[in-house]
Amino acid sequence: MPSDDFIDLLKLLIRQPSVVGAEHSFFRVLQRELEERGAKVTWYEGLLVAQGCDPLSTMFSAHIDRHGLVCTGPNEFQYAAFVSANRTDLLNNSVSEELMTKVTERYNHQEVFAYEPWSGVYRGKGIIKSSYVCEFRNNLIFEIEGLEGVVAGTPIAFKDHLTITNGRLEGQLDNVISAAALVHLFDHGFKGTAFFTAQEEAGKSWRYLLEWFRRFGGSTNRLFVIDTSPFPNLEAANEQLLILREKDANATFNEESTQHLEALCKSNGIGYLFKNRYVESINHKRAEQGLPPSTFGSTELGRIIAASNGLVDGTTIQVPTIGYHTMNESVSLQSVDAFLHTLKMISNI
Numbered sequence: 083m084p085s086d087d088f089i090d091l092l093k094l095l096i097r098q099p100s101v102v103g104a105e106h107s108f109f110r111v112l113q114r115e116l117e118e119r120g121a122k123v124t125w126y127e128g129l130l131v132a133q134g135c136d137p138l139s140t141m142f143s144a145h146i147d148r149h150g151l152v153c154t155g156p157n158e159f160q161y162a163a164f165v166s167a168n169r170t171d172l173l174n175n176s177v178s179e180e181l182m183t184k185v186t187e188r189y190n191h192q193e194v195f196a197y198e199p200w201s202g203v204y205r206g207k208g209i210i211k212s213s214y215v216c217e218f219r220n221n222l223i224f225e226i227e228g229l230e231g232v233v234a235g236t237p238i239a240f241k242d243h244l245t246i247t248n249g250r251l252e253g254q255l256d257n258v259i260s261a262a263a264l265v266h267l268f269d270h271g272f273k274g275t276a277f278f279t280a281q282e283e284a285g286k287s288w289r290y291l292l293e294w295f296r297r298f299g300g301s302t303n304r305l306f307v308i309d310t311s312p313f314p315n316l317e318a319a320n321e322q323l324l325i326l327r328e329k330d331a332n333a334t335f336n337e338e339s340t341q342h343l344e345a346l347c348k349s350n351g352i353g354y355l356f357k358n359r360y361v362e363s364i365n366h367k368r369a370e371q372g373l374p375p376s377t378f379g380s381t382e383l384g385r386i387i388a389a390s391n392g393l394v395d396g397t398t399i400q401v402p403t404i405g406y407h408t409m410n411e412s413v414s415l416q417s418v419d420a421f422l423h424t425l426k427m428i429s430n431i
Contacts, residue, residue, distance in 0.1 A: 084418045087269065089251075091115070092262040093244045096253050099197050101150030103166035104237035105280040107202025108146055112261065112278055119268035121276075128290030130278040132268070138300050140274030140429045141396075142267075143291060143307045144260035145282030145382060149407055151194065151224055151238035159224040159238055166284035188408055189213065189224075193241040196232045205236060240409055252412040255403060257282070259413065260308040263422055270431045279382065288385035295386075295394050304339055305396030306428060307383040308421075310413070311357055312406030319413075322355040323420040325400035329358050331377055332384030339397040346427050352420045357400070399424060 095115075100108035109130045113123045121132040130146075151159040152166075189210050196205035208228030216223045229238065244253045251259070264276040277294070279287035295303050313319035326343055329335055347354040358378055365375040386394050401421050405411040 083415055084422060088262065088266045088418075088422065089244075089246075091266060092251070092259060095262050095265075096242050096244045096255075096258050099150070099195070099202060099237065099239035100146050100148050100258070101152065101199075101237040101239050102147040102162040102281055102283045103152065104150075104162070104197075104199035105147050106200045107197065109278070109280075110202065112146070112265065115265050116268060116276075119265065121268050126290065126294060128280040128287065129294060131294065132264070132276045132278070134268070134271075134273035134275070136273040137275045140272075141277070141303070141305045142264055142274070142425070143277035143279060143305055143382065144264055144309065145257050145279045145287050146261045147280050147283050147287075148239075148242075148254055148256065148258065149283060150240055151226075153196070153229070153232045153234050153236040153238065155234055157226075157230050159226055159229075161222045161224070162237065163283040164222065166281055166286070189240065192409065194226060194229070194238050195241055196229055196236050196238050199235075199237050205232065207241070208238075242409060246415070247412075249415050250412040251415065251418060252405075252410055254409050255411045255413060256310045256407060257308075259310065259401065259418070263308065263425060266422065267425060267429060267431070270426060272429055272431060274429060282382050285380070285385075288382050288389065291382070292386050292390055292394065295390065299393060303394045303396075304336060305383065305386075305394055306339070306425075307381065307396065307398045308425070309381070309398065309400050310403045310406070310411065311400035313402050313404055316404055319402040319404050322353040322402060323414075323417045324352055324354045324424060325357050325402050326354055327357045327381070327398050327400070330379050330381045330384035332380055333387035335383065335387070335397040336395040339395075343397060343399060343424070343428075346424060350423070350427070352424065355402075 098108050098111045116123050116132045124131045150162045152162045154160045192210045195207040208226040211225045211227050213224045242254045281287050311325040361378055383398050401413045401417045403411050403413045
């Protein structure tokens with residue numbers, strides 16, 4: 083069972099808005115929590131860096147942006163990840179964008195609130211009445227009751243809180259749960275470096291992280307990127323406690339680091355699954371049925387490895403969840419406990 087301190091921290095952070103492209107106010111909250119725990123905190127564009135007394139000893143990274151909306155005109159609201167990514171035509175461009183049309187139903191009747199992107203000051207609340215794909219702009223438009231006076235550029239966050247039901251944590255967990263885990267490490271004497279990145283859901287976070295390594299990275303830039311990993315149902319998610327990866331759609335991960343994680347899981351009796359092998363097995367079945375293959379997924383780590391020309395390498399650690407990119411994403415308490423324990427073992431704390 084995760085400690086009460088961790089649960090309390092996660093409850094605090096999940097209530098703080100961090101909409102894609104408007105994460106500054108969340109960085110301010112993180113800075114306070116990290117500095118209270120003795121970390122040296124530095125801000126960069128799209129990146130918050132927290133360091134202990136031995137910064138190069140262990141390096142973790144987690145994106146902190148969450149899905150939400152942004153006001154784009156009088157009483158007009160769009161999906162923030164699409165706006166932040168500068169996507170102006172979302173139809174028929176990729177499998178992921180076709181899937182994202184499901185958003186038109188996912189958040190109907192969801193309570194939301196507007197906030198100032200830098201300070202986080204509350205600017206009013208509303209409720210999503212409907213959403214649709216505009217035939218003229220080929221983009222997702224949301225209609226909200228209660229925020230008629232909000233001006234363009236204002237971020238709109240989903241009202242969120244953490245619940246514990248049937249042995250599972252539930253809320254918009256991607257990826258605030260990883261941010262809470264990294265802050266939690268400093269409670270236990272973490273000496274390394276924790277990176278908190280913005281705009282991962284818009285595909286931009288790796289650029290901010292790579293810029294840091296180009297300026298300050300050492301000869302060994304072995305990075306552990308932590309995140310959630312979606313599964314289609316509870317049964318599939320509960321088959322294991324942690325998710326590892328040998329690769330994604332962009333790059334092959336560091337073999338030595340991945341094997342080290344696997345050895346830690348085996349020696350501590352932690353059930354694990356390689357997500358890329360899981361996808362390969364699914365694709366074998368899909369091929370037999372004449373269906374197109376599923377993607378390996380595009381991760382922050384894969385993007386930075388592919389673009390860094392050998393400067394940055396590493397592997398990933400994820401927790402298996404269901405309800406991906408909804409307000410009811412959930413993970414088992416056992417998985418969270420194994421996750422925190424593994425991060426501490428990697429950090430030698």
